[in-house]
Amino acid sequence: MSLWGGLLKLGYRLQRHRIGPLALGYWPLLTGLLLAGIPCLLNLNRVPTWPYALALSVVGVALVSITLSARPAGYIRFEQDESLAAHLHPDVPPIEPDEKVSVRATGILEVRTERHYFVEAEANFATMETREHIVMARIPLSRMWLVARSSKDDAGWWYAFVNPAHIRSIQTGRLHHGLRPRPALKIEYQRRRLIEGKKKTKEIISDETIYLSVANPLTLHRLLENLVRDAGRQDKRQQYVPL
Structure with missing residues (x-):
């Protein structure tokens, strides 16, 4: 079993599949940042969005890291x-x-x-x-x-x-x-x-x-x-x- 091979495949699939113009791997991080920033901009501090923003940001950073680290090797x-x-x-x-x-x-x-x-x-x-x-x-x-x-x-x-x-x-x-x-x-x-x-x-x-x-x-x-x-x-x- 090759764990790194599994991550390479995941990175390729995240890069190849898109939502709109953006690769799927970047969306969790973007969504997390939006959940963290929009309540501050709209003065909605009472809305408890930070746990979701933090979770999505952590997942997003992990997915972006996998995608970027797999790309130089051509995902193989x-x-x-x-x-x-x-x-x-x-x-x-x-x-x-x-x-x-x-x-x-x-x-x-x-x-x-x-x-x-x-x-x-x-x-x-x-x-x-x-x-x-x-x-x-x-x-x-x-x-x-x-x-x-x-x-x-x-x-x-x-x-x-x-x-x-x-x-x-x-x-x-x-x-x-x-x-x-x-x-x-x-x-x-x-x-x-x-x-x-x-x-x-x-x-x-x-x-x-x-x-x-x-x-x-x-x-x-x-x-x-x-x-x-x-x-x-x-x-x-x-x-x-x-x-």
Whole structure:
């Protein structure tokens, strides 16, 4: 069990769900401050609001602290673990072209010209006949504590496109986001995009990192075998594959 992973997940959900323009994690603190300040401004000192204001402020400070402390890490912690790749079976069933493998994706996903960061999004991993790897995530609308909603702009299908020739490194490990860590791959690669301007098309090259967590080691081995095969490495037991 990972307590810090649970706090990272809570921080992400508090940031992603909003009431109006403000993230849910900031509302208890704001409400507590309003309960403390409004009676003073309106000279309503007889109204006993300070116990509620104090309680909400304490909860609010805790939630804001969780959100702010989890943000620099991207709301995850990746713990490298070479043992996950040390016993890769030579007869692991390969991923067939266009086969969809269930994963959870963390990183920058895109659709058209939009690019958003998602954490542990339910997704499918597939490799086309051209050997290009695609991560397809469907982001649903969701609620938290009945009153907060995720953004409508996030809802829908989002993608990551990984050209095997542009993969820089692959690591195996465990991803902490929630109480139970999951086996995961950390894939560093270059993303090349063509942006059409009014006069000419410009190529943008960016360094990207995507994490793919899975339910069991066998699925992890299938993903690793698939990716390492494109990297041209003979030793598929390496937990770190620099190109």
